[in-house]
């Protein structure tokens with residue numbers, strides 16, 4: 614057996630970067646999350662040659678202050694938490710300080726242009742593969758405040774990922790549109806624009822595709838993305854845990870915002886084979902299957918079908934629904950997988966009981982019939 618030795622820092626870093634940034638969509642996700650953390654109300658994603666040539670995310674958020682700029686690309690450098698305990702009051706998507714560094718490691722080049730309201734002019738910074746600034750120059754690209762991150766040849770330094778990205782190029786745009794839908798639904802006030810630039814950089818053919826404008830509510834975003842017919846069949850409900858009935862004074866608040874098919878909705882419109890279960894915790898999209906929250910989708914499906922008096926196995930299709938669980942970050946742990954889409958829930962039973970209450974409010978109370986007694 615070979616002797617155990619410590620990996621050199623370059624190898625260790627690249628192995629880790631490959632977990633954070635798996636494909637072009639994951640770059641878009643990390644940059645969109647950074648834009649949302651910076652309180653942007655407008656986010657534009659530009660894909661040059663389906664992202665293979667470059668991907669750029671431009672936001673109108675806070676921008677990055679002068680003193681923070683040298684740290685942006687360094688591993689484990691973040692402005693979002695200062696110590697482990699801060700995870701208990703986390704209100705941002707990011708906290709590990711690794712995405713920008715990992716992207717620098719994989720890509721041919723990364724440049725970042727930023728301006729805060731206090732800066733007279735924007736500045737553009739070029740980063741090397743270690744995440745260190747190598748050049749800077751003034752830029753007129755941002756007039757108010759915000760940040761634009763441009764990733765040139767995303768998988769230049771990882772041949773297998775590059776090949777995979779080429780193979781999956783037809784899927785990339787669709788995946789990024791799905792990503793915009795997922796984040797757009799829980800951030801109705803944010804305008805998202807996705808632009809494809811085909812063949813030959815900025816001089817090439819531009820295919821603009823507005824994904825969603827600013828809307829007042831999530832239901833309005835659903836209307837915009839999925840159409841009026843589906844939106845008109847949904848019920849929008851918020852329920853808050855009733856503290857009067859709570860035993861524990863230091864109990865943690867729990868609010869559910871659900872948008873579910875109404876009892877009299879047309880199942881041909883509401884049910885589909887495509888997964889349209891949108892589940893969130895504090896506006897963060899959650900992979901319900903990997904988070905052991907599949908029960909929620911099963912509960913919604915069962916109650917909706919019962920309300921319509923459909924047999925449970927009448928259709929394998931599942932209903933559209935949106936559910937945002939709003940609670941303290943003490944109640945869940947997102948530090949499970951590199952992409953943070955998996956959560957561990959602390960009091961899962963309490964959550965499921967509350968989902969059941971929400972379903973009661975939409976579909977009426979549901980009583981299971983007692984099992985019939987054998988006749989003697």
Ligand code: ADP
Pocket residue numbers: 643647648651672674675676677681685686690691692693706707708709710711712713714759760
């Ligand atoms: P994290 O989001 O976990 O902090 P990142 O590597 O994604 O780590 O980003 C590092 C830091 O760079 C962030 O903490 C933030 O301070 C800054 N940053 C990155 N992108 C933006 C952006 N679009 N707007 C403002 N600040 C940003």
Ligand code: MG
Pocket residue numbers: 643646647706707708712713
């Ligand atoms: Mg981040």
